[in-house]
Amino acid sequence: MSETELVGKDELLKAMTMCNSCPDFNLNDLRGKGDNNYQLYDWLIHNLPTAQYVLGKLVELIFSNNLTTGDEKQDEILNNFLYGQTNPEGVTNYHVLVQSIKESIVYGRSGLRFLSKDDGLINVKCNHFGVAQILNKEHYGYKELIGFVIDKKGRAITDVDLREGEIDSEEYFKKGIFVFKNNDNILLPPEKFVNLRVDTSTPKGSSVFDSDIQRVLLIASVYKRLLYDIEYDGAGRLIFWADNANSNEESSNNFLNDTESATKRRQDKYKKEVEEIMKLVKDSNSTSVLAVSNAFKKMDHLPRVTKATEFLSYLNQEGEIMAQVFGVPNVLLGLGKISGNISMEKVIDNAMLNSIIPLRENIATQISSILTNNLKVPKVYFDKYELKSQSDINDRRLKVLTVAERLKALGKEDLANKIIEEEIQL
Known part of the structure; x- marks a missing residue:
């Protein structure tokens, strides 16, 4: 049985006449109101080929050094919590943290909730928690953070302004949690x-996509156009000329008078004509079948001015563009070229120190308080980054010392000392 028979031809016909393309073909339709672009960010991260790759590499670079307390005994507590325990969803706390960092980069923010020392952490999506603020009555002129609001059933929620009397104080004394009187939300x-x-x-x-949204949307549009051309043979636009147009029931006055009723009448008329066409399309395995009703006397084809293939050279730069969008230097992804007599190790060190290290210190600062307060450890931070260039120097000196020791064993102490002196001067 075909999908058409399962859905019902009338229902399918009605759905196909509602619009002339898939719902998300126009990327601007995914934009939300104000700064709520969750759907757009979600589409971009799941549909742009290099976006997921660059995001994954960025998180790998962030965790190229482990989280630590600076104390071996305290590290045992931290590591057991991160890697040895799972939350009620069966996910290790480390992977919850990684997922939360990824979502904060893509969507602008992500919630990280501490349940308990035994139950661990859970990730809360950016649109599933709200920031609770209240107007400061001591200094005035700003709102201070009170906590974070989530829905009991895990539904989407927005930021809220707290007012007196909205929190059920009796519920707090009973269960130790702040519950709103409407009983739908909880204040954490x-x-x-x-x-x-x-x-x-x-x-x-702020999402990383916001920093370069025009180029990101251009890349997305090129991919969508290529996909459309491949699926539908790139026919472009077609003009159907109605037969006996002079007998059109719409007068010139109605066409000029672009009122809601006139527009609706024209749309209904065109939909009926489209239905006539679609009823003529017989069962076929080809997606190129085109049937035209007797309502039209001829068809003209409008060739495209631009083709998606003209942007293929632009897609070749997608990796470098996405690296810039996510703030990852090309050298850390193996992209781009390095000119001049520059040490690759020094270039990598410079890239890490100027981009990745500040980012992960920012992340560590935010998560430190929730871990230190609940795990009872003094502090949490990322271990120090070891310079690649310094590591190479140490390796070379170790090799020089090994050679010098062998020379001394052979009785060539003067030559050994000379090699050591030259290394020290370097």
């Missing part, structure tokens, strides 16, 4: 929740 204190963001200047954060 900052000690149990982190609003993880790359840009901490605003509660909503």
Whole structure:
């Protein structure tokens, strides 16, 4: 049985006449109101080929050094919590943290909730928690953070302004949690929740895609056009000329008078004509079948001015563009070229110190309080980055000393000392 028979021809016909393309073909339709572009970010990260790759590499670079407390005994507590325990969803706390960091980079922010020392961490999507603020009555002129609001059933929620009397104080004394009187939302204190963001200047954060949205949308549009051309043979636009157009029931006055009723009448008429065409299309395995009703006397084809293939050279730069969007230097991804007599190790060190290290220090600062307060460890931070260039120097000196020792064993102490002196001068 075909999909058409399962759905019903009338229902399918109605759905096909609602629009002339798939719902998300126009990327601008995915934009939300205000700064809520969750759907757009979600489409981009799951459909742009290099976006997931660059994001994964960025997180690998962030965790190229482990989280530590600076104390071996305290590290045992931290490592057991991160790698040895799983949350109620069966995910290790380390992977929850990684996922939260990824979402904060893509969507602008992500929630990291601490359940308990035994139950661990869970990730809360960016649109499933709200920032609870209240107007400061001592200094005035700003709102101070009270906590974070989540829905009991895990539904989407927005930021809220708290007002007196909205919290059920009796429920707090009974269960130790802040419950709103409407009984739908829970208020979590900052000690149990982190609003993880790359840009901490605003509660909503900022997605990496926002920094270069025009180029990102251009890449996405090229891919969508290529896919469309491949699926539908790139026919372009077709003009159907109606037969006996002078008998059109719409007068010239109605066409000029672009009122809602006139527009609706024209749309209904055109839909009926489209239905006539679609009813003529017989069962076929080809997607190139085109049937035209008797309502049209001829068809003209409008060739495209631009073709998607003209942008293929632009797609060749997608990796470098995405690296810039995510703030990852090309050298850390093996992209681009290095000119001049420059040590690759020094270039990598410079890239790490100027991009990755500041980012992960920002992340460590945000997650440190929730881990230190609940695990009772003094502090949490990323271990120090070891310079690649310095590591190479140490390796070379070790080899020189090994050679010098062998020369001394052979009775060539003067030559051994000379090699050591030259190495020290370097």
